[in-house]
Every structure is written in C-alpha cells, then in structure tokens.
Amino acid sequence: EAARVGAPLTLTSACEVRPAGGAAGPGDACRRFLDPPVFSLVTPAGGRYPDLALSLRGVHQVENAVVAVLLAEKLAAAGVRGLDGRSIAAGLRRAVWPGRIEIVPGRPELLLDGAHNPAGCATLAAYLGEYQRGRRMALVFAAMKDKPADEMLDLLCPPMRKVIVTRVPVPRAETPEALRRFALARHHDVAHTESIDEALRLARDAAGPGGLVVISGSLYLVGEIKKALA
DSSP, rough: OOHHOOOOOOOGGGGGEEESSSOSSOOOOOHOOOOSSSEEEOOOOOOEEEEEEOOOTTHHHHHHHHHHHHHHHHHHTTTTTSHHHHHHHHHHHOOOOSSSSEOSSSSEEEEEEEOOSSSHHHHHHHHHHHHHHTTTTEEEEOOOSSSSSHHHHHHHHTTEEEEEOOOOSSSOOOHHHHHHHHHHHOOOOOOSSSOOHHHHHHHHHHHTTEEEEEEOOOOHHHHHHHHHHO
C-alpha cells in the first residue's frame, strides 16, 4: 500500500528492542518485559534510546511505543522542535490511558480494561496469563447487544474463580440474563445482577483481599465503575 501511494515505509520489525529486567527465552513474555515494560530501542535512523519506561501495561504497548518513537523521529527530521531523546522518553513515561489495563490499588486490586471486542479481550487475556497468573481473579462483565459476548467470554472466563455479569445503563446494553447464559456455557460459577455496585461487591468477595477483580467487556462499564469508585 505504501508503494502504491508513494509513501515512505518504516517497519517496527527493523528496530532493535531489548527488554530490561532479566531477559529470558523466546516466547516468555512475562520474563522478557517488566510490568509496566522497560526497554531499550535502536531505530533504523540510528536513534538510540537506552532506557524507555512505559506507564502503560502489557507487552503490546511496547510495539505501540516503538511506533510513537518512529513517528517522533520523522517529525523531528521534518523540523518539528522539542523531540529529542529525553523528551520522547519523558512522553512515553507520562502517557496514561484510563480504562486500558488500568490497575486500581486496593484489597483486592481492580483491573479496569475497556476491551469491547474479541481482539481487545485476547490482549487482556494474554496480559492476565503473562503477569497475573496464579492470583485469585473474579470477572465483572457487561457488553453491548451488537458485540459477540460469547467470543469475548471464551477468552476471559478460563482463569476466573467467579464470573459476575451485569448491565450498564445504556439502551444498547445486553441483559444480564442473556450474558449469564453465555457465561454458564463457559464457567461453573456465574452470578448476574442489574446492579453494578452489587456486581463489584460479589467480585471483591470472590477474589479476596489479595486477589484481582477484572472489569471488562465495555467502556461504558469501566466508566460506571470509575464513577462508583469516585
């Protein structure tokens, strides 16, 4: 496509990325990158960034960060000022994305992720498998009627001790009864409630003080939880 439109093409695969914090063998993403990730980067243009620390969690954010650095280099080469290595590192370190693998401290901790399609749920499931394996986890889930909730629950249910489905106050929201049917086909311990506050209470009880409550399926749900926490 780049060749067709006459655009220069830079690939992230042409970059050299090395994780900090004790690299392991290929495929062991949890040991290769810290959580949040810290890594060094060398770009095709010769840019060297020895210590890039992200605030965003998940191995997938490393590649997103590399894309951002490559774009910053292009802008700097085009004459945009203020895009030196120090400012790039500071920008990546300060970047936040509410509701995307956002961990809220507590007993138990809460993990808010607005994954609302199978691809997003797959990314969340990969993060849980890489960095939260072995913890007692409970899922609070809601989704819209036009989303493939069954496929999303396929990805999110396996590591959970308990699954609680609920509804967000928007017309497009799927009913807890329908979500419960999907969840029961994938998990042995499912509860449903119209109350988001009750769903959060049930999940906290199931996870226990040292566990993790995962809240996902809809950005609307994440927004309602944030309002409740506030």
